[in-house]
Amino acid sequence: MDVRRACGLFGTVSTSSISKIVFTGSRGRTYRKLPACSSFWGSPGYCGARVGFSNDDRRIGNRLRLFQVDRGSNGRSHLRAQMFDLRLNGVCKKYKVGAHGNSPKRWYRSLVSEAPPVMWALQNVSFDVREGETLGIVGHNGAGKTTILKLLSGITTPTRGEIQIRGRLAALVEVGSGFHPELTGRENIYLHGAMLGMRRSEIARKMDSIVEFSGVDRYIDVPVKRYSSGMYVRLGFAIVAHLDPDILLLDEVLAVGDVAFQAKCLERITELRKSCRTIIFVSHDLAAVYRVCSRAILLERGHVLLDGPPREVIDEYQRMTFGTQDSSGKKFDPEKEAECLNVSFSSSDMGGIRTGYPMVAHLSYRAAEIIPDAIFRISLYWPSGYLCAQFTNESSGSALTLQPGEGSIDFHCPILPVVPGFYRVDLSIETNGRELDLKQRCATLCVETGKAAPGDFYIENAWSIRSNLPSIPISIAR
Template sequence: MTASILRLDGVGKHYKLGGMAPYQTLRDSVAGFFSRKGADEADAQEKGKGFWALRNVSFELKEGEVLGIVGRNGAGKSTLLKLLSRITTPDEGEIRVRGRIGSLLEVGTGFHPELTGRENIYMNGVLLGMTHREVGRKFDEIVAFSGVEEFLDTPVKRYSSGMRVRLGFAVAAHLDPEILVIDEVLAVGDAEFQRKCLGRMNTVASEGRTVLFVSHQMEAIQSLCTRAIWLESGQMKLDGPASEVVSSYLTSTAQATVSGIGSREDRSGKGNLHITDLTIGDDAGRPPSTGRPATIVFSITAKEPVQVQEKLVARFSIRDNMDRIVALLTNESPGQDLVFDGSSGEARCTIPKLALMSGEYTADVSLWSNGYLEDKVNRALGFTVMAGDYFAHKTYQIGSFHVDQDWSSNC
């Protein structure tokens, strides 16, 4: 049976609201020492005025597990990683760790601008917990991974932000701890660098080390992690297989964001033309289904009646359950004009044969008039595509959508 390498029991972290505590004189401190009971009561009262960034968090990790942590901004993800990295201490509960923890919380932290890249590799490596000998042994690998060989003896202050990030990640990624803590490192760098980072983390995971990984990129969580934890408002909402947790989290996010579009306030644009309702379904009013016709209807009203006929552009961007845009529907693509010349009306998009696979989707919508953005709402609509046969016979449910195709042979 694989041994537990990390265990949290009822861990919580409390932060006070308001300004800093007033300056205390030596006399105040001495008096406080002899009235500790009163001070403890005051502290308890102060905790009521603050907030719990984390509360009642309990889980354990086995050797070689790769755990993803998901949640909205402010859910407590970074606070949890700071506790595990011993940057801060818990206010309740207990954390038990067996082995060394290495953290990639802020890539490039500790770089000295006046020192060269070579000198910063050694200094940063030591700051992250490696010995000077370990850094020397891995120096060539770090340099090759970073891609800054030509600038190795140049002061870091002359590096671009991208070069700093690459060098910082290269150093941190070559740590050899028993537990590796990673916080959103894929949010930086270009696409090629992000793929390189992901590959390196896959290597770390395959070597049997325990990894905790925080990211808003759900695809990366599913790719790297076997298990995930969903934090919400500082508490654990779900702990289970990564695919199940990610699916539940994204469904919840869509439901929390999507509401009646007419009353949504998180919108942008000039605002004279307003999308008051948005629907997608088949001709019988049923949910859209793979392989069947579907119709999208924009209901539009004008704050002030339009005096001159306006040419409209409507856009309907479809996102899958991984929050990736998989299709953009717009009257610009077929070159078809939409016109509006009153105080209310509709814009319709008819799909003869829906190619999307069955599943959960959301849509971003926008409306443009004579080249100007009138109204835009992200995650304006959540909808389910029902399973159906795109082709008249056997249909494979693989991928994101079906493609019309024609096969022949000449043997």
């Protein structure tokens, strides 16, 4: 329904209307179905919807509560305390386990037999996402990450709780979601834009940039049912990232596609973040979450375990995933000639560990006998398992002889070459080609932004101008 003033409106709508309500509102734009700016209404306009569902709502015919948040002509709420674009309050989502349906036979069985088992995908999830914030959601498979995005995008509805959305929302939740398989890529671009309330002329102006970004220009007039999964994601991300949404939901967009496209995605997400767009980013790529997100949430079995800075959340997630090997108090293995105990990292300037700046690694070990020509290796891996750097005293020509007992060694790296992100650390000891000990996932290294490194690593360099032309004196007429 259309109303003159959205502020304070309260009513009920059926569950089938939610998907239409979610894709509404914008900062300073007018649309044919749901106008959204003061120039159209003559007053602050429609911005978004809040939906909620609880057991009490079942008494009134399985209907959801809805009210709209007032947004001014400048795209901001009149209430300074409500400067959020998304809010989840006590959201729960329940699914039935096993086969079920709506046939009369199954309905009768449900009356005379026990209720089917249920699974709670989300339990009492509450958080706010403020305007211009980039929120990363991490967690194991089945933790509820995609379920949250499906609730926000209107694909499904909450069992209990309230969801408030403020602004125009675009989502890339599943491969092929929102695409009509019989339509071409070009036609699906217009379809997505219409779902977001954009005019056809506005979509046409952005068509070339969308097609160029997606890299499917040769197949843009081919039905998308013939696209590969990678082409689906590339086109889907190009659409949602260029149609100027207020809120962008991204689920594992970096999991499909080559390295070049992943770099383009990260660059585009960074641009949207700088333009104060609200982004919810779900990914298993912890390095990408750390680089692009200003805040992160850790989900585990439908519960929010931690909400805070990306560094703290990712560190806790890695501890849950890999664990830490604490060697303090352990008895020495008599069968090992030498054993790695621990490794920690610090910066020489007492600040954070940053790209292009000095770093010190502190290693501790225990030896059963004299170990001549010992070689220590510190290996840094991306969370995906890719080895990105390895430091060893062998390459520097530093010969180390270990004495019996416990000891420590400091490794000084004058210029840290790796880019910002989280790294898994492995530590090993070798001698004469024999591996004496290997500690995998013994620590994590968080590298913060330092000197500019747009590629995969940083190299210290210097530039100068050299000219082979003879110098010619210049006379100035007076």
